[in-house]
Amino acid sequence: MPELPEVETVRRGLAALVVGRRIDRVEVGRERAVRRTSADALVHGLNGATITAAGRRGKYLLCPLDTGDTLMIHLRMTGQLLLSEPGAERPPHTHVVIALAADPTRRLGEQELWFVDPRTFGEVVVFDPDHADVEAPELALLGLDPLADEWGPAELAALLGGRTTHLKPFLLDQRRIAGIGNIYADEILHAARLHPDTPAGALRRADVRRLHAAMQRILAAAIKAGGSTLRDAQYVDLMGSDGWYQDEHRVYGRAGERCLTCGRGFVRRLVHNGRSTHYCPVCQRLRASPTRRASGR
DNA sequence: AAACAAACCTGTGCGC
């Protein structure tokens, strides 16, 4: 569930309320949540450490500690980070509890950071960044971050060029661009008026420009709205609040409904590699095969 | 290179 806008919203919450605080105690309720290493490794790696920053790379949260290690959290499908008061009732599937010392400068008392994750696909790990190649090798494989990296249509064109893969799976491939997931891929392609089955290499210059602009615009708007909270309310921010970008979805989850953009087409659902794709066949027409490169430019 | 299937888990919504 959490894609770049949701993870970024959580990161901002951490930056505002958790960075600078010392960890006094760590509880691990379910080993699977810390499977990369172990409960002991997490407890020993965090105990007494102070979180010095809150970063993000794609959908990964990366929090450096004053010990030199880094706390890495991935929420996967159903993970949540919640900032709560000690003694508050913990929701089911609260797998890791990180107790934070009071911070008088911000008038914050003792609090707890809870990692909650029903499906347990997510994970929490502390690793030494000097050994990231061994302990978190996937980070090096991540592609450009739509927000953190400065890049434009030219770089996007280079990633797309010559490929036969369709745009939907292209956008989901974290090795090229990191952070886009199923919701925003559909919304971005709709905003760019591109059919999800368009071969990547078939885009012309104007298409690439639209795709790049749509990516920036949709993701920025979603962050501004605090992300998307779907009906099951799996995603909430650090304080447990819903996002509201779901109200702006134009195709995601709307199969069979009339297109909100053109008012003529009806949103269709496709399946790519077992995942749903939603698009408007009127707004997002599939162009014919990859054209021979236009001569001259 | 790229498409696909399965695996990892739990919960919810829907048709019957």
Next chain:
DNA sequence: TGCGCACAGGTTTGTT
């Protein structure tokens, strides 16, 4: 009301 099935924001691994 209950049962069984499809499906869900992600990623990895292995197979065509």
